[in-house]
Amino acid sequence: MERDLDPRLTQIETKLAYLEDFLTRLQAEVVDRNTALDRLNAEHTAMRSRLIQISRDLEEVPNRKPPHY
DSSP states (O other): OHHHHHHHHHHHHHHHHHHHHHHHHHHHHHHHHHHHHHHHHHHHHHHHHHHHHHHHHHHHGGGSOOTTO
16 A cells, blocks of 8 residues: 555655746746836836926927017
8 A cells, every 4th residue: 555655645746846846936927027017117107207297398388488578
């Protein structure tokens, strides 16, 4: 009976080792993606703020008097 269990236990341990490695690599990838996503969100926010500011500045241009007045 013990002879039958050894190959099965070895197979289970092997699968477990592969799963642990997979989860470690997956976790590292998720962390990397979240870091990249946070960076992109920050860039998006900055670009949006800048675009809003440029838009407001352009709206004021037609309302300004030319410098020679």
